[in-house]
Amino acid sequence: MPITIPKALPAREKLLQEKIFIMDEERAFTQDIRPLNILLLNLMPEKEKTELQLLRLLGNTPLQVNVTFLTTATYESKNVSKTHLDTFYKVFDEIKDRKFDGMIITGAPIELMEFEDVQYWEELTEIYEWSKTNVTSLFNICWGAQAALYYFYDIDKHELPGKCTGVFDHTLIDPTEDIVRGFNDVFKAPHSRYTDVDEDKIRKHSELKLLATSAEAGAFLIASKDKRHLMMTGHLEYDATTLKDEYERDLAKGPDAPMPKHYFPNDDPTQVPLNTWRSHTHLIFSNWLNYYVYQETPYQWE
Known part of the structure; x- marks a missing residue:
């Protein structure tokens, strides 16, 4: 089934080229089925790249998905045009009376700031509170994951000695959980962050x-x-070259930027990196849409 997006969205042509099943809003309105309504709070600086990465994944399942893009009212992004935001994005006041089946909150390059010092933290906490009654399931990524752990479960982040960047092996703890159906026992995923969360606190949390x-x-x-x-x-949604782009950006700021681990072939940054996590990327998003959203959300919100 397709993903429904605005006809003029710049990502549309690239999605069509990649054979991602998409549908214009005009055609979607004629379908006599119940689509999933997904809210995407995009906190990443290069919003169009993030849009493409996530739409590619949301559009590769048997479910029809309507996506609403959300941006912060209390912080204006410097890396995307105001025209793009005005055309394709809503702010919280415009959607707070609606119900959504699922919501994705992206990462943001602000890990070293205390949560309360983030310019839009108060706005985000308002969205979190609203989500308790208006959203079936939240999918939180990287800084978004740390923020959710802090707000909902009182688990704070801590600074690492150096940047955690690269593609790392991960061990699956319980393969019977719905969200990891189809996962290998050991799988790869990219990371790019300066902070971490306490694993023991997570394990002990009821x-x-x-x-x-x-x-x-x-x-x-x-x-x-x-x-x-x-x-x-981490960032399963990353493209093959995203860590490379970030590394080159960090090198431009200073020669001591750490090279992503286990990423470039033979640890040679002149070689083209391979995407070794793609299958698990599609699995986690399709599993989330199916088991955490579609199977859990009411057909009609009260």
């Missing part, structure tokens, strides 16, 4: 379950036992 972890990168996949929250500390 409302949480640790689903996958890495000896090098720490806790990776955490779910609430009621399936309302999924936290992913």
Whole structure:
């Protein structure tokens, strides 16, 4: 089934080229079925790249998905045009009276800031509170995962000695969990962050379950036992070259930028990196849409 997006969205042509099944809003309105309504709070600086990465995944399942893009009202992004935001994005006041089957909260390059010092933290906490009654399941990525663990479960982040960047092996803890159906016992996933969360606190929390972890990168996949929250500390949604682009950006700021581990062939940054995590990327998003959203959300919200 297709993903429904605005006809003029720039990502549309690239999605069509990649044979992702998409549908214009005009055609979707004629379908006599119940689509899933997904809210995407995009906190990443290069919003169009993130849109493409996530739409590619949401559009590769048997479910019809309507996506609403959300941005912060209390912080104006400097890396995307105001025209793009005005055309394709909503702010919270515009959607707070609606119900959504699922919501994705992306990462943000602000890990070293205290949560309360983030310019839009108060706005985000308002969204979190609203989500308790208006969203079936939240999928939180990287900084978004750390923010959710802090707000909902009182588990804070801590700074690492250096940047955690690279593609790391992860061990699956319980393959019977719905969200990891089809996963290999050991799988790869990219990370790119300066902070981490305490794995022991996650394991001991009565409302949480640790689903996958890495000896090098720490806790990776955490779910609430009621399936309302999924936290992913890395970036399965990343393209093959995303870490390369970030590395080159960091090198431009200074020569001491750490090279992503286990990423470039033969640790040679002149070689083209391979995507070794793609299958698990599609699995986690399709499993989330099916088991955490479609199977859990009411057909008609009260």
